[in-house]
Amino acid sequence: MILDLKELKPGERQDYLQHAIAPRPICFASTIDKKGNVNLSPFSFFNLFSYTPPIVVFSPLRRVRDSSTKHTLQNILEVPEVVINVVDYDMVQQTSLASCEYSRGTNEFIKAGFTAEPATIVSPPMVKESKVKMECNVIEVKPLGDSGGAGNLVICEVMKMHIDDSILDENKRIDQQKLHHVARLGGNWYCRVDESNLFIVEKPNRQLGIGVDVLPASIRESKILTGNNLGQLANVHEYPIIDPSFDDDHLKQITQYYSVSPDEMEKELHSYAKQLLEQGKVNEAWQVLLAGD
Numbered sequence: 001m002i003l004d005l006k007e008l009k010p011g012e013r014q015d016y017l018q019h020a021i022a023p024r025p026i027c028f029a030s031t032i033d034k035k036g037n038v039n040l041s042p043f044s045f046f047n048l049f050s051y052t053p054p055i056v057v058f059s060p061l062r063r064v065r066d067s068s069t070k071h072t073l074q075n076i077l078e079v080p081e082v083v084i085n086v087v088d089y090d091m092v093q094q095t096s097l098a099s100c101e102y103s104r105g106t107n108e109f110i111k112a113g114f115t116a117e118p119a120t121i122v123s124p125p126m127v128k129e130s131k132v133k134m135e136c137n138v139i140e141v142k143p144l145g146d147s148g149g150a151g152n153l154v155i156c157e158v159m160k161m162h163i164d165d166s167i168l169d170e171n172k173r174i175d176q177q178k179l180h181h182v183a184r185l186g187g188n189w190y191c192r193v194d195e196s197n198l199f200i201v202e203k204p205n206r207q208l209g210i211g212v213d214v215l216p217a218s219i220r221e222s223k224i225l226t227g228n229n230l231g232q233l234a235n236v237h238e239y240p241i242i243d244p245s246f247d248d249d250h251l252k253q254i255t256q257y258y259s260v261s262p263d264e265m266e267k268e269l270h271s272y273a274k275q276l277l278e279q280g281k282v283n284e285a286w287q288v289l290l291a292g293d
């Protein structure tokens with residue numbers, strides 16, 4: 001299926017784009033109006049765009065229903081400050097409650113049962129229950145249109161971060177395994193980050209991977225090795241050579257047993273290399289594959 005976005009109704013555009021561009025982190029934005037009334041609302045059109053200066057952007061859209069603007073945006077135009085609170089799994093139901101369209105001036109801290117904690121340099125309060133809070137100055141608001149569904153980019157400079165000690169490691173860095181983010185996907189779908197679904201992808205910073213194009217055709221066109229496996233193999237920075245000290249019983253069995261049948265041997269070697277790659281053992285997998293050359 002190919003979609004021409006101009007042909008779709010706003011609701012359909014929203015549906016396809018939100019399912020496809022996911023998961024999105026959630027900015028739980030605390031703002032105030034010029035009379036000091038507090039507002040708290042979640043926005044998943046949100047991300048980090050720069051470290052120097054430290055810039056994050058979120059987007060309160062005009063309502064599709066009647067093109068009206070959200071209280072968060074109205075507040076920011078009056079008082080250009082915001083506290084962005086990171087949403088974790090323990091907060092997700094209350095955060096969703098805070099997204100109800102309460103009337104202007106309703107304090108969603110109270111409605112959703114969160115604790116307001118004074119910030120140090122901006123006037124909107126922080127959400128005490130959030131494990132990471134960012135005090136931000138709004139440096140620009142960029143409207144993207146006047147119709148329903150039009151975004152308003154709220155460009156924020158992060159001035160201070162408050163990080164709960166419980167999610168820090170021994171070097172005072174955020175331990176990714178301890179911050180159980182939730183993120184928004186399409187419709188009512190959310191996902192949760194935790195130890196069971198986190199994984200690491202090795203990425204050499206300075207050295208270049210050799211590239212899939214350099215792999216021999218027998219590996220590149222393997223019916224057994226997957227795209228992920230090829231990505232791992234091609235991420236080494238020098239083409240590996242046979243290591244005579246590599247001593248592996250299973251490899252010995254394969255080379256002895258299948259010595260009269262090279263095609264079968266290749267399949268067995270690829271299957272074994274795949275197993276090793278899935279355990280993150282890239283060098284070992286290369287040794288297994290080189291044994292078939």
Ligand SMILES: Cc1cc2nc3c(=O)[nH]c(=O)nc-3n(C[C@H](O)[C@H](O)[C@H](O)COP(=O)(O)O)c2cc1C
Pocket residue numbers: 026039040041042043044045046059060061062069070071072073095096098099100101102184
């Ligand atoms: C998790 C979540 C993410 C949301 N993301 C957005 C968003 O990125 N932009 C938006 O305009 N509305 C978003 N909404 C809806 C707003 O939170 C909702 O319209 C809210 O009533 C706005 O409040 P306000 O008028 O007090 O600012 C989201 C709602 C939820 C629950």
